[in-house]
Amino acid sequence: MKAIGLVKSGEGLEFKFVTPDDKLRNGEFVYYIYNDRKVICRVVKKSPLRLYPDIYLSKPSIDPERIIKIMGINKTEFELFEVTASIIGYYDRNLGFVNPRVIPKPGQKVYLAEEEVISETLFKKKLGEVGSIHIGYLLNRDDDVPAVLETSSIVSEHMCILASTGSGKSYLAGVLVEELLKPHNSASVLILDPHGEYHTLKEIEGLDEFRDEGYSARVKILEKDEIKIRLSELEYDELLNILPNLTDKMEAILNSVYRELEGTKFTSNDLIDAIQRRAEDERDVTARALSWRIRRYIENVEIIDDYIHISLKDILRPGMATVIQMSDMGDLDQQLLTSVILKRILNARINAEKGLSGEKIEYPVFVIVEEAHRFASRDSKSFEVLKTILSEGRKFGVGVCLISQRPSKIDSDILSQCMTQIIMRIVNPADQDNIRDSVESIGKDLISELPGLTKGQALVAGVALNTPVLIRARKRLTSHGGASKNAPEIWRRYSQGHGYSEKTEEIRIPAKQRRLFWEE
Ligand SMILES: Nc1ncnc2c1ncn2[C@@H]1O[C@H](COP(=O)(O)OP(=O)(O)OP(=O)(O)O)[C@@H](O)[C@H]1O
Structure with a gap:
């Protein structure tokens, strides 16, 4: 367990800590100890603790580090970061993450979450485990x-x-x-x-x-x-969807023949025969138009098959x-x-x-x-x-x-x-x-x-x-x-x-x- 920083201050569900670790990134997981439990936190912000004064940065030809050296300022101050971490909680097998609602004290150590801590707390399953x-x-x-x-x-x-x-x-x-x-x-x-x-x-x-x-x-x-897909597997609405521009009368006939044939393995010919049986006579325009649409559209939908x-x-x-x-x-x-x-x-x-x-x-x-x-x-x-x-x-x-x-x-x-x-x-x-x-x-x-x-x-x-x-x-x-x-x-x-x-x-x-x- 190697500490990467010390807590500076905290409020609510967040706290700040100071670290020299320049590799620490947003989204990284760290923890502090509370009652022997590892309280997991996520890094949400990181910024340099001290900024070079603008005047040092105004001459790109001169390295600001050199100016600092000349002025006798301690360089390490400029290499520290202030990190904001959001508290997720300690992990309890039954309860999941529990937020202790106690922010760490100033000066308390912060650790980088090790691989075992991550696999035990962030994920429900271990690598290669069943499921x-x-x-x-x-x-x-x-x-x-x-x-x-x-x-x-x-x-x-x-x-x-x-x-x-x-x-x-x-x-x-x-x-x-x-x-x-x-x-x-x-x-x-x-x-x-x-x-x-x-x-x-x-x-x-x-x-x-x-x-x-x-x-x-x-x-x-x-x-x-x-x-x-067998035609007879289509629900009435699906059948209706394939046939464009049906009049109310056509829809009524289709509905009634569908209900009559529902549950059987009917084909498009069975549908057409049932429509013809309902027609008043051979020249019934509605029945003929509906039958034509069945031939024209249903038989053209390639994935639909009679058998x-x-x-x-x-x-x-x-x-x-x-x-x-x-x-x-x-x-x-x-x-x-x-x-x-x-x-x-x-x-x-x-x-x-x-x-x-x-x-x-x-x-x-x-x-x-x-x-x-x-x-x-x-x-x-x-x-x-x-x-x-x-x-x-x-x-x-x-x-x-x-x-x-x-x-x-x-x-x-x-x-x-x-x-x-x-x-x-x-x-x-x-x-x-x-x-x-x-x-x-x-x-x-x-x-x-x-x-x-x-x-x-x-x-x-x-x-x-x-x-x-x-x-x-x-x-x-x-x-x-x-x-x-x-x-x-x-x-x-x-x-x-x-x-x-x-x-x-x-x-x-x-x-x-x-x-x-x-x-x-
Ligand atoms: N993790 C990865 N490692 C290496 N190459 C990747 C990875 N993810 C995607 N790529 C490459 O990026 C390209 C786009 O990926 P992909 O086809 O998965 O994108 P997509 O989001 O599904 O796009 P679309 O919405 O256009 O289907 C592919 O050439 C793929 O090989």
């Missing part, structure tokens, strides 16, 4: 002090990764999936990937870190043609991540698919937990939704189901990680249910305000760090750890599928006649993995 996620390292340390999240908290109480574009969100999400697929988690993960950034996770299958006795993590990549249906058991399994690549789909298809899949996952979990009949998934599931503002805004077709999962999913073990560069577009009720937040560099002022409002647990001092973060750095807060920390993401074990393109490099290769090939090797999907659906 732990090694997300990165503390940002304010030169040495690698691991930052660890608790898996069960993110699955039961959801999380979000928010940042401006290019800040490293999907890179970090890749780290998260890697951790979830390590043997000590063996999670069941589904990734809804609208940009095709996660296929490189397939490399996991070739790495030793994801194997253990009897365990070997799997990653499935599903492309557009491999994903189908084939994606089987949840094929895509959700412990120790497996499935990436649904939606990059070749239109917006409507992406939202419908998200809505239907999430609804079925929730229902299958409810069925399993409550012992009801129907499709069941017996284990918790973690779903990563990239570009979440497109799926969790009020006008999205998948809004309702996401809202339900975010508010009720915890009871049934359906966890969600929302990833977005436009958090202000995500419905605030949904965002406020993400009880663990990873926030990276955010430049847009509207998004900064939105985060300040929706993330109560983070103090102003930490929010003010956001614009200054660089790629891969993040503020992590919420229930998966004991107190907010600034981190740098750990290095990925797999390559990153969303790496920024180096345009001049590519142009030069082309112009020099070498052509261009991505560095990342093509990820081969084994033939047996294509057997994903069942046909009835």
Whole structure:
């Protein structure tokens, strides 16, 4: 235990101490002793104790240190810092952080929190422990002090990764999936990937870190043609959403035929036949117009099929991540698919937990939704189901990680249910305000760090750890599928006649993995 400074004064929940340590940074953790307990504090401000008089600084050609020497002033005074620290509290296993409400006395020693103190107090889980996620390292340390999240908290109480574009969100999400697929988690993960950034996770299958006795993590990549939703699985509102400009009369007919066929595995022809049966005669304009719309629109939505249906058991399994690549789909298809899949996952979990009949998934599931503002805004077709999962999913073990560069577009009720937040560099002022409002647990001092973060750095807060920390993401074990393109490099290769090939090797999907659906 080595003291780094002595307390100067204090008030309320903050105190000041003086230190010669020029490496101590904002956000760093220090402690003082109270009743034999280590009271953890966060450095929130640091400034030189004594400033050089302006006159010394007016001549850049003369080193101010020389002037001080000539004048016989003690130089060390100018090398001391006054640091303001905010008290977090001592850590109690049952109560969490307890603020002793006693500020340290002037002259009392302040210590830099050692790695063991940090891992015991800031994080709920130890590195490599069952149910732990090694997300990165503390940002304010030169040495690698691991930052660890608790898996069960993110699955039961959801999380979000928010940042401006290019800040490293999907890179970090890749780290998260890697951790979830390590043997000590063996999670069941589904990734809804609208940009095709996660296929490189397939490399996991070739790495030793994801194997253990009897365990070997799997990653499935599903492309557009491999994903189908049976028409009869759509709810009435979803069906209505696909058919534009229905008159009231058409809507009334559609509603009544839907109710008639509900619960059966009906096809678009069954719908049309039922409409015709209701028509007054063969020339009934409304029935003909409605039938035409069904042929024109429903049969054109590529992911909807009369017979084939994606089987949840094929895509959700412990120790497996499935990436649904939606990059070749239109917006409507992406939202419908998200809505239907999430609804079925929730229902299958409810069925399993409550012992009801129907499709069941017996284990918790973690779903990563990239570009979440497109799926969790009020006008999205998948809004309702996401809202339900975010508010009720915890009871049934359906966890969600929302990833977005436009958090202000995500419905605030949904965002406020993400009880663990990873926030990276955010430049847009509207998004900064939105985060300040929706993330109560983070103090102003930490929010003010956001614009200054660089790629891969993040503020992590919420229930998966004991107190907010600034981190740098750990290095990925797999390559990153969303790496920024180096345009001049590519142009030069082309112009020099070498052509261009991505560095990342093509990820081969084994033939047996294509057997994903069942046909009835
Ligand atoms: N921790 C990191 N270490 C090294 N490189 C990183 C790290 N995080 C991100 N990068 C690199 O930065 C670039 C942008 O990262 P990433 O694709 O994760 O950003 P993003 O926030 O998801 O952007 P977008 O919103 O455009 O999808 C990539 O080239 C990635 O390889």
